[in-house]
Amino acid sequence: MPTTFDLTDKVAIVTGGGRGIGRSIALALADSGAKVAVTARSKDQLDSVVQEIRAKGREALAIEADLMETGRIPVIVEETVNAFQKVDILINNAARSFMRPLMDLREDGYDKIFDVNVKAAFLLSRLAAKEMMKAGGGRIVNITTVGAVRGGAGMGIYHASKAALTMLTKCMAVEWAGLNINVNAVGPGLTRTPFSQPIWSNPEIEAAITARIPKGRLAEPEEVVGAVLFLCTENAQYITGETIYVDGGSLANT
Numbered sequence: 001m002p003t004t005f006d007l008t009d010k011v012a013i014v015t016g017g018g019r020g021i022g023r024s025i026a027l028a029l030a031d032s033g034a035k036v037a038v039t040a041r042s043k044d045q046l047d048s049v050v051q052e053i054r055a056k057g058r059e060a061l062a063i064e065a066d067l068m069e070t071g072r073i074p075v076i077v078e079e080t081v082n083a084f085q086k087v088d089i090l091i092n093n094a095a096r097s098f099m100r101p102l103m104d105l106r107e108d109g110y111d112k113i114f115d116v117n118v119k120a121a122f123l124l125s126r127l128a129a130k131e132m133m134k135a136g137g138g139r140i141v142n143i144t145t146v147g148a149v150r151g152g153a154g155m156g157i158y159h160a161s162k163a164a165l166t167m168l169t170k171c172m173a174v175e176w177a178g179l180n181i182n183v184n185a186v187g188p189g190l191t192r193t194p195f196s197q198p199i200w201s202n203p204e205i206e207a208a209i210t211a212r213i214p215k216g217r218l219a220e221p222e223e224v225v226g227a228v229l230f231l232c233t234e235n236a237q238y239i240t241g242e243t244i245y246v247d248g249g250s251l252a253n254t
Contacts, residue, residue, distance in 0.1 A: 141183075
């Protein structure tokens with residue numbers, strides 16, 4: 001994907017980078033000149049993304065990690081610094097969810113969602129921020145969702161976790177602004193990824209959703225990338241604590 005954003009020699013970590021939006025972000029960061037550490041639970045997906053980045057002549061590192069295992073979170077930062085000497089950018093993209101009514105979601109399902117979507121993002125951000133301080137600053141971008149500000153059936157705890165991540169974004173932005181660490185979020189609308197396939201694979205549900213989107217269709221993963229890259233560059237130097245929604249106008253239509 002062609003881009004005008006220059007991130008030459010920056011070092012980025014992308015969680016959940018093996019597929020979907022995370023994969024597109026990892027590839028775009030590499031295309032923009034960044035060295036990219038990609039994390040995911042699936043080794044096969046990781047290897048595929050890293051090989052694609054290296055085939056472009058860029059540097060990449062695969063770090064297999066399940067973010068529910070908090071002991072692996074420091075390893076992500078340690079391996080990145082060992083390979084590339086610093087951390088400039090963190091993209092908290094990894095997420096968990098279950099298609100369950102609130103009445104049916106088990107307690108352990110609730111815990112898994114919040115542990116990955118909020119707790120892991122907090123722990124990893126804090127560790128990455130300590131490395132960014134050594135480099136004079138950095139950028140953290142959290143991937144949220146339009147559901148963070150709009151209720152919905154079937155994925156209520158996922159929406160609640162992303163609302164929590166949105167507020168965490170603001171709090172980290174306030175506390176770390178003096179460290180020259182900008183913290184922002186990008187909130188996609190429904191995007192055609194493996195993560196959301198249980199929703200859009202049903203033609204009737206997809207039709208009902210797209211009927212409320214002014215653009216008249218779902219987003220593709222590559223269409224989320226531009227907002228993320230922008231927030232990682234010097235063009236967004238004075239932007240922190242904000243969320244950019246990439247939703248085809250759906251929030252404007254509610």
